[in-house]
Amino acid sequence: xxxxxxxxDMTNTQNTRxxxxxxxxxxxxxxxxxxxxxxxxxxxWMVGTSLKTIEEVGRSQLNLLPADPQWTNYDxxxxxxxxxxxxxNSIFIVSLVLLGTVTSVSLVAFSFSRLEWKGRxxxxxxxxxxxxxxxxxxxxxxxxxFHQLHWIxxxxxxxxxxxxxxxxxxxxxxxQFMMGLPKELDEAxxxxxxxxxxxxxYIIMPLSRPAVATISVFLFVGTWNNLMMPLIYLQKPALYxxxxxxxxxxxxxxxxxxxQDVMAASVSFVVPVLVVFIFTQRYFIEGxxxxxxKG
Amino acid sequence: METQARLDNLQWSLATVVFIxxxxxxxxxxxxxxxxxxxxxxxxxxKLFWGVTFAGPWIVGFFIFVLGPALxxxxxxxTDYQIGDSINWIGVENYRNLLSGEGRVGRNFNKAMxxxxxxxxxxxxxxxxxxxxxxxxxxxxxxxxxxFRMIFYMPVILAGGPAILLAWRYMLGSxxxxxxxxxxxxxxxxxxxxxxxxxxxxxxxxxxxxxxxIVHEDPVGPLKYTxxxxxxxxxxxxxxxxxxxxxxxxLAWRGAQILGIIVFYSLLAQGLIAEPVDPSWIYVVGIVxxxxxxxxxxxxxxxxRYVQWGALVGLVVIALAALNHVEFEFTSVAFTxxxxxxxxxxxxxGGSLIATxxxxxxQIITATIVILSVILFVRLxxxxxxxxxxxxxxxxxTFGSTLDTTTDQDYLEKVYPVASMSPFWIYGLVIxxxxxxxxxxxxxxxxxRYLATGALIFFALFAIGSFLDARTYFKAFEEIATxxxxxxxxxxxxxxxxxxFPGSDRVPLWMNSELWSKPSAILITMWSSGAGxxxxxxxxxxxPQSMYEAAExxxxxxxxxxxxxxxxxxxxxxxxxxxxGVIAALQTFEIVYILQTPLTRDSLQxxxxxxxxxxxxxxxIGEGAAMSWILVVIILTLTVLQFRFSRSWVxxxx
Numbered sequence: 032x033x034x035x036x037x038x039x040d041m042t043n044t045q046n047t048r049x050x051x052x053x054x055x056x057x058x059x060x061x062x063x064x065x066x067x068x069x070x071x072x073x074x075x076w077m078v079g080t081s082l083k084t085i086e087e088v089g090r091s092q093l094n095l096l097p098a099d100p101q102w103t104n105y106d107x108x109x110x111x112x113x114x115x116x117x118x119x120n121s122i123f124i125v126s127l128v129l130l131g132t133v134t135s136v137s138l139v140a141f142s143f144s145r146l147e148w149k150g151r152x153x154x155x156x157x158x159x160x161x162x163x164x165x166x167x168x169x170x171x172x173x174x175x176x177f178h179q180l181h182w183i184x185x186x187x188x189x190x191x192x193x194x195x196x197x198x199x200x201x202x203x204x205x206x207q208f209m210m211g212l213p214k215e216l217d218e219a220x221x222x223x224x225x226x227x228x229x230x231x232x233y234i235i236m237p238l239s240r241p242a243v244a245t246i247s248v249f250l251f252v253g254t255w256n257n258l259m260m261p262l263i264y265l266q267k268p269a270l271y272x273x274x275x276x277x278x279x280x281x282x283x284x285x286x287x288x289x290x291q292d293v294m295a296a297s298v299s300f301v302v303p304v305l306v307v308f309i310f311t312q313r314y315f316i317e318g319x320x321x322x323x324x325k326g
Numbered sequence: 327m328e329t330q331a332r333l334d335n336l337q338w339s340l341a342t343v344v345f346i347x348x349x350x351x352x353x354x355x356x357x358x359x360x361x362x363x364x365x366x367x368x369x370x371x372x373k374l375f376w377g378v379t380f381a382g383p384w385i386v387g388f389f390i391f392v393l394g395p396a397l398x399x400x401x402x403x404x405t406d407y408q409i410g411d412s413i414n415w416i417g418v419e420n421y422r423n424l425l426s427g428e429g430r431v432g433r434n435f436n437k438a439m440x441x442x443x444x445x446x447x448x449x450x451x452x453x454x455x456x457x458x459x460x461x462x463x464x465x466x467x468x469x470x471x472x473x474f475r476m477i478f479y480m481p482v483i484l485a486g487g488p489a490i491l492l493a494w495r496y497m498l499g500s501x502x503x504x505x506x507x508x509x510x511x512x513x514x515x516x517x518x519x520x521x522x523x524x525x526x527x528x529x530x531x532x533x534x535x536x537x538x539x540i541v542h543e544d545p546v547g548p549l550k551y552t553x554x555x556x557x558x559x560x561x562x563x564x565x566x567x568x569x570x571x572x573x574x575x576x577l578a579w580r581g582a583q584i585l586g587i588i589v590f591y592s593l594l595a596q597g598l599i600a601e602p603v604d605p606s607w608i609y610v611v612g613i614v615x616x617x618x619x620x621x622x623x624x625x626x627x628x629x630x631r632y633v634q635w636g637a638l639v640g641l642v643v644i645a646l647a648a649l650n651h652v653e654f655e656f657t658s659v660a661f662t663x664x665x666x667x668x669x670x671x672x673x674x675x676g677g678s679l680i681a682t683x684x685x686x687x688x689q690i691i692t693a694t695i696v697i698l699s700v701i702l703f704v705r706l707x708x709x710x711x712x713x714x715x716x717x718x719x720x721x722x723x724t725f726g727s728t729l730d731t732t733t734d735q736d737y738l739e740k741v742y743p744v745a746s747m748s749p750f751w752i753y754g755l756v757i758x759x760x761x762x763x764x765x766x767x768x769x770x771x772x773x774x775r776y777l778a779t780g781a782l783i784f785f786a787l788f789a790i791g792s793f794l795d796a797r798t799y800f801k802a803f804e805e806i807a808t809x810x811x812x813x814x815x816x817x818x819x820x821x822x823x824x825x826x827f828p829g830s831d832r833v834p835l836w837m838n839s840e841l842w843s844k845p846s847a848i849l850i851t852m853w854s855s856g857a858g859x860x861x862x863x864x865x866x867x868x869x870p871q872s873m874y875e876a877a878e879x880x881x882x883x884x885x886x887x888x889x890x891x892x893x894x895x896x897x898x899x900x901x902x903x904x905x906x907g908v909i910a911a912l913q914t915f916e917i918v919y920i921l922q923t924p925l926t927r928d929s930l931q932x933x934x935x936x937x938x939x940x941x942x943x944x945x946x947i948g949e950g951a952a953m954s955w956i957l958v959v960i961i962l963t964l965t966v967l968q969f970r971f972s973r974s975w976v977x978x979x980x
Contacts, residue, residue, distance in 0.1 A: 062463055070853065074484070076504060079491040093507050103919050116328055124331050127339060127664075135346070135383040148377030149361070149370065161392060165913065165961045167934065167954040171941050172395035172402065178409060194342045195387025195426040202384065209832045227376045240885045256487035258916050263942045269328045278488040278920060281495075297489030301380060312476050319860045 050178035056146060077301070081105070081294035086237035089287040104295045110140045116298065117276035121255060124189055124272060128254045133247055134199070137239070139196045141231045145217055148184045155206075162199045174263065188264040189257075201246045204318060208242035209235060243317040255304055333432040350382025358890050402951035409945045420952035431949060438936040440541050441844065445932070447912035448533075449848040454903050457855040461862035475863075485854035491920035494853075498836040498846050506833055527834060528827045534841040535820030537927070547799040551722070554752045555789035561756070562782035567761065570771065575764055579621075582760035585753050586614060587967070590640060605663045609702040610754040611640055612671030616695050617761040619678050620688055625932055633678045641672050670698065698951055711774070722791030723784070727798045756785075843926035847917050858903045865899035866892070901972045908968075933957050 059305070073128060075095060082090060091143040096288070108114055142148075142156050177188040212235065220230050258274040265271055277300045280293045308315065341845075358375040359567035378385070403420055407413045423429055427436040443907070460478050464471060497504040513523040561581055565574055579810050589611075622630035639956040645668055674694040721727060759781045766774040800930070819841060826832055836846045869892060877887050893900070914932040922930050941950030 035512075048489055056468065059463070059466060059468065059516070063474045066460065066463065067474060070477050070481055073490055073493045073497060073853070076488065080496065082495075089501070092502070093504065093511065116850040120328060120332075122702060127335070131339065131343075138380050142380030143379050146377040146380060148371065148373045149366070150374075151377060151381075154385065157388070161388070163962065163965060164392070164396070165909070165958055167937060168399065168958045169395040170393055170937070171947060172399040173391065173949045174942065175398065175402070175407075175409075175947060176395060181419055185338075186331055187338050190335060190339060191342050192387070192391055194339065194346060194383070194386040195391060197387065197391075227380065229382075252483055252486065258488055258919065259807075259938065263938070264918075270331055274488050277492065281492060283923070293492055293740075294496070297492055300487065300489045301484060304483055304487065305480075307481065309476070312479070315479065316475070316860060319857060 072303070074305075077294050077297055080290055081298050083291050085287060085291060086290060088290045101291065104291050105299075108292065108295045108299065113271070113276065114299075116269060117273050118184075118272045118299075120270060121273040123252060124186060125254045127186075127190040129191040129247060129250055131190065132197055132250055132273060135194055136198065136201045136246060137194040137205060137236060137243060140202050140209055141227075141235055143202065144206045144209035145212075145230070145235060146227060158199050158202060162203075170263075177264065183264060184267045184270065186265075186270065189260050198250075201250065203238065204246055205242050208239055212238055239316075241314070244311065245314040248307060248314050249318055251307055252304055265284065276300075346383050346386060349386050350379050353382050353385060353636050354379035366815055391780075399951040399954060402948050403955050404952075405948045407947040407951075409947060416948070420949050421956070422892055424949070424952060424956060434931075434936055434940075435929070435953065437541055437934075438931050438933045440537075441929065441931060442912045442914075442933050444537060444844055445848070445914065446849075446908045449844075449851060449911060450904060450907035451905055452848055452880065453851050453855045454900070456852040456857060457858035457903065458862050458900075460856070460859040461866055464863055465860070465866040478859060480856070481854035482856040484962075486916065488920050491850065491917060494846075494850050495837065496847075500833060500835040500838045500842075503836070504664045505836075509550035512636050512835070524827075525830045528823065529834065530834070530845050531826070531841050532820060534844065535823040536817060538840050539817035540951050541929075547803070548796040549721075550794040551718075551752060552789050552796060554756075555785045555792060558752065558756045559782060559785040559789055561760075562785060563741075563862055565778045566775070566782055570746065570774070578760045578764040582618070582757050582764065584967075585757045585760070586618065587963075589614070589753050589757065590636060591963075594613055594898060605667060606702060608641070608644055608664065608667040608671060609698050610758075611637065611644070612667060612674070612698050613695055613702070614754070614757050615640075615671070616674055616678075616698075617758070617765070619675070620691055620695075621761065624688070631679075637675045638672070638679075641668060641675070644668070667698070667701070670694065683836070691850060708818040719788075721794065724786050725787075725791045725794055727795045752785075752788075837923050837926050837930075838922050840926060840929040843921070843930045846921060847914070847930060849915075850917055850921075858907070862896060865896040901968070905965060905968045908964055912961060 046272075079095045079097060081104055083104075084101055087097060098171060099229040125191070143151065143158075151303075161288070169254075174183075175194075177183060180187075182188050182191075216234050217230050218240075220234055225233070256274060257272075261272045261275045263271075264277065277293075277296050280296050281288070354375040357378045357790055360370045361371045363975050402413075404417060405413045406416045406419070411544060424435045426432050464475050464478065481490070498506075500506060509523055513520040561577075565578060615633055618633045619630055619637075622633060645664070671694075674691055678687065678691060681915050759777060763781075764970050766777070824840070833847075835842045837843055873891050873895075874887055877891060882890065912932065913934045915934045915938065918927075918930045918932055918935040933953070934957075937950055937953050940946050940953065
């Protein structure tokens with residue numbers, strides 16, 4: 032009898048355990064979905080607004096979706112010359128920065144990880160210590176320098192610094208990855224008579240693809256989003272990049288504020304970043320787990 | 327036109343590539359040549375050539391874009407350089423303008439720094455809490471967790487650009503914006519939500535109203551003593567309570583260090599501003615510095631060097647400031663007031679730097695401390711009694727008032743109390759007692775307890791007394807102001823917020839009010855705290871499951887498991903997030919740029935934003951450079967401090 036009672040007890044507790052686990056899981060999903068809504072909502076609101084009429088925008092309301100989607104908002108945007116100009120300026124700058132920075136960063140990371148030379152540790156430590164220097168330290172004098180070069184109101188101040196392996200955190204990330212590749216690869220190639228340049232291009236770079244992808248996506252998002260540098264240096268509507276174009280869209284003098292136009296421009300600005308992010312998100316997450324910084 | 331610009335840029339890019347290749351190879355050859363001179367082997371030379379050539383782009387870039395500009399900006403910061411103007415050396419004028427908090431620039435800088443402080447003290451903890459909650463939600467092995475992780479991280483990608491910030495600006499519209507509308511709907515839906523809604527509005531408005539009062543430098547009267555005294559009382563309370571151990575000693579020591587650094591920087595700033603420094607300060611600095619030196623040297627710590635050099639630098643600054651103000655005559659009384667303590671302290675500090683440590687030296691320095699303390703005490707009594715400084719102490723400790731309403735009516739606004747005592751006196755006292763507490767070892771356990779308890783009682787009484795006097799002061803101020811028909815602007819927004827509770831007519835005004843602008847910025851940073859979340863998530867994954875199981879067997883509750891296992895185990899991640907968060911708070915730019923309205927620009931702006939407007943819109947290069955150097959010093963100090971103090975609470979796995 033006694034044993035039977037304990038057995039029943041046990042099944043009972045197991046059952047409660049089971050339901051508890053279920054309840055916990057349901058609560059967890061509820062919390063996750065609730066939080067996701069909070070994170071996604073501004074984006075959804077942006078898209079919804081971009082399709083509203085100006086009357087709908089002006090009214091106080093909670094409707095996420097427009098009563099009647101106004102695709103003409105986008106027609107208006109796409110017929111605007113300055114929109115295309117800004118878009119191409121952005122694409123142009125991002126491509127050049129990506130090309131220049133990724134190439135130079137990978138060369139430097141290669142030197143810091145695969146080549147043995149006297150004083151490498153010292154130079155590497157100096158590079159890492161630049162991570163501590165806030166960008167403000169060099170912002171002002173760089174402006175003066177570019178001013179003296181007559182580079183204000185040109186793309187140069189934004190693209191050229193990248194060619195000099197800008198970004199210590201990118202070098203660090205790539206170097207960490209290259210350190211992990213087996214040493215025998217270079218040695219075998221060296222015996223075959225390859226010089227370091229060939230080793231870099233034919234052996235290390237193809238193997239470092241995941242890390243190169245990681246730094247590329249960080250760079251892409253960072254450059255595409257960057258508002259401060261274009262504001263400082265471009266100063267001329269013809270040279271505006273997308274961030275500046277979008278920011279200037281909000282003209283506080285207009286009443287009522289044409290939020291639907293601002294949001295349409297915002298949506299077209301955000302789309303490339305979102306697409307890149309969705310397809311490459313594992314690189315972002317790996318990148319942050321490796322270095323702890325966001326680029 | 328833009329096509330031309332792009333073509334130009336391509337040409338420049340090509341030229342840059344050629345330049346980098348040529349200079350890198352040249353650098354490689356140069357280093358190879360130097361290696362040959364130093365007699366390195368052929369193979370070593372070869373390796374050096376390749377290594378330096380490959381690292382060349384960074385090395386060349388470092389000189390052109392980092393080192394050169396940094397030195398140039400240091401130079402500019404001492405000039406009145408404006409683009410298109412000649413450069414004139416003006417010494418520390420820029421720094422003085424910024425740090426004095428006077429004039430348009432100084433006031434703006436002051437406000438921006440206070441805003442950054444607000445973001446760091448209120449924003450960063452909220453951000454970190456949000457990140458930790460998100461990470462703990464994601465730290466579950468269930469289906470679809472990767473998708474949730476992606477969604478949680480996505481705001482980080484978007485928040486770097488202006489588009490989503492504009493969407494937030496629209497959603498946060500005070501009149502019919504989505505956030506307010508939905509909150510109002512919720513509040514009307516269920517009465518509990520209504521209470522929460524009104525409570526939220528009240529807390530935010532009261533907090534920000536108080537903060538705005540401080541930023542606008544409303545006359546705070548005796549409140550300026552209340553806050554430091556109350557903090558000191560709390561500190562001593564935690565020292566007195568419970569068992570005395572190594573942790574308590576460390577607490578006293580750390581407290582003394584932090585306050586010492588604050589006082590040191592304030593003195594440095596005062597020295598730069600070149601206000602006449604009260605000679606009593608030299609005694610305080612001397613006592614504090616020498617106490618620290620003895621303590622550190624007895625423990626054989628290497629940090630003693632920092633204190634020694636720091637004290638010497640401080641003395642030089644004070645001496646220069648004094649020379650700036652006192653007629654430079656060796657025989658003048660004014661000069662000897664500075665000369666005697668300066669010589670005393672400098673000799674003792676310098677002696678401790680040169681001589682080897684033995685018991686005699688410690689005795690000599692201790693004797694110097696005693697002499698300095700005696701002189702300071704004597705100076706305090708006859709010198710200050712007339713102008714009422716000591717009066718402040720006696721009155722507050724007996725809950726009296728130092729208010730004198732008999733004099734003219736503007737009087738209250740200008741000076742209060744009768745003779746304004748700098749609140750830094752309190753810091754000096756606290757540091758002195760803390761060092762005393764930290765110095766006394768087990769042999770003098772009783773003396774230590776008496777000292778800490780005495781300090782606790784002293785500061786508690788002082789805090790209460792000054793608070794009571796503050797009330798008298800506010801009342802008197804109000805009467806005088808109403809009689810004179812002047813506005814009573816004492817924490818007006820704060821008082822409005824308090825009076826409005828629990829009214830139903832208040833709505834969050836977000837970017838349209840100083841009370842709400844900073845909370846809106848913080849809301850957005852909380853929304854995009856996914857980077858911190860990933861750091862926490864990685865740390866949480868590293869906590870061994872067996873620890874939780876063992877704790878569960880021992881009957882630990884969920885909150886015990888969180889505070890006793892999770893938090894200590896992820897403390898390195900926490901530390902990292904705090905460092906990054908505080909630095910980011912100083913550098914916020916995009917949010918301010920997009921959210922600001924003419925009304926809230928001042929209350930939103932961060933130091934980085936002010937730097938941008940001052941330098942690149944108004945083209946004051948010299949001032950901008952000075953501002954950036956102040957920022958750099960603050961950021962570096964914060965980083966170093968956080969690393970140093972992390973040792974006492976961050977647990978790295980063995």
